[in-house]
Amino acid sequence: VAEVRVRNPKRAQAARVVSVSYEGREFVIEGRATEGSSEAAHGLDGGSSPFFVTFPSISSVRLGQSCPLAGCNNLLSLTIKSNVHLSAGGNISLTGLGKGFQLSSDRFSFRRVGDSVEQDPQVEGKVEVVDVELKAKDTTSTSWFTWFGSSKPPSQNRQTETVVALREFGSVVAGVEHVAEVRVRNPMSAQATKQVKMSYEGEQIHIEGQPVQGSTETAFGIAGGAAPLFVLVSEWTLAVAGQSSFLPGAANTISVTLRANVELPAGSVVEVSGLVGSETAGGAAEVVSVPGA
Numbered sequence: 001v002a003e004v005r006v007r008n009p010k011r012a013q014a015a016r017v018v019s020v021s022y023e024g025r026e027f028v029i030e031g032r033a034t035e036g037s038s039e040a041a042h043g044l045d046g047g048s049s050p051f052f053v054t055f056p057s058i059s060s061v062r063l064g065q066s067c068p069l070a071g072c073n074n075l076l077s078l079t080i081k082s083n084v085h086l087s088a089g090g091n092i093s094l095t096g097l098g099k100g101f102q103l104s105s106d107r108f109s110f111r112r113v114g115d116s117v118e119q120d121p122q123v124e125g126k127v128e129v130v131d132v133e134l135k136a137k138d139t140t141s142t143s144w145f146t147w148f149g150s151s152k153p154p155s156q157n158r159q160t161e162t163v164v165a166l167r168e169f170g171s172v173v174a175g176v177e178h179v180a181e182v183r184v185r186n187p188m189s190a191q192a193t194k195q196v197k198m199s200y201e202g203e204q205i206h207i208e209g210q211p212v213q214g215s216t217e218t219a220f221g222i223a224g225g226a227a228p229l230f231v232l233v234s235e236w237t238l239a240v241a242g243q244s245s246f247l248p249g250a251a252n253t254i255s256v257t258l259r260a261n262v263e264l265p266a267g268s269v270v271e272v273s274g275l276v277g278s279e280t281a282g283g284a285a286e287v288v289s290v291p292g293a
Contacts (some may be wrong), residue, residue, distance in 0.1 A: 042172025
């Protein structure tokens with residue numbers, strides 16, 4: 001085996017056909033085309049073929065949530081699939097999520113899609129929220145004094161961006177979906193979903209600013225409610241109270257018609273107060289729920 005160390009070009013290219021020949025004192029072997037290796041490398045079929053070069057990428061990345069309600073304990077789920085193997089210990093950065101939420105834990109769970117956390121409880125990493133100062137794209141003296149249209153130096157006009165950093169990321173197998181789950185508490189006010197970008201930094205592989213697809217699934221009866229950090233303040237959109245009889249001493253049925261802007265899960269408790277002024281014996285009253293009435 002002869003080994004030659006080279007540096008790959010900074011562009012993608014197909015594998016090359018390599019020829020080998022020999023010239024000695026007593027005989028010569030004419031050039032012959034070699035057979036390219038068909039073995040996989042970093043999860044890429046044929047990745048061992050000579051001078052085959054491709055860019056690593058996250059071929060699929062989605063972000064969803066479990067609860068869109070204001071102040072709710074929420075589970076953010078980041079699902080990724082890479083075209084190459086990503087070794088353990090890398091870091092993922094998410095930008096565009098804003099500052100309205102709070103982390104509920106400084107740890108995140110990580111697993112292959114289809115595996116449960118209980119099956120592999122050791123696969124987890126550290127999550128933190130940091131503010132990163134933006135850098136000027138142009139470092140000439142003119143742009144330095146015209147930072148974002150200002151005449152002041154950048155030190156007096158610092159522009160920062162909130163980054164959610166997932167540290168000590170687990171290994172990712174090429175072509176297989178993996179999910180990282182982060183627990184947060186939603187802000188108390190309503191907000192639209194966020195446009196998020198993801199970057200990955202590993203030992204040899206770096207992937208910059210890839211757009212993240214937001215989930216379009218329904219949550220709590222809200223179409224698109226699973227979109228990342230879409231927040232809605234829950235409220236009654238209809239609340240009407242009535243009765244069946246106004247006659248003294250008559251049997252009476254008090255009706256309360258309600259409609260919410262979110263789906264109330266089974267087992268929810270609705271409290272109706274102010275039902276005073278009757279001669280009903282005892283403190284109990286029959287309650288009948290009529291959905292859609």
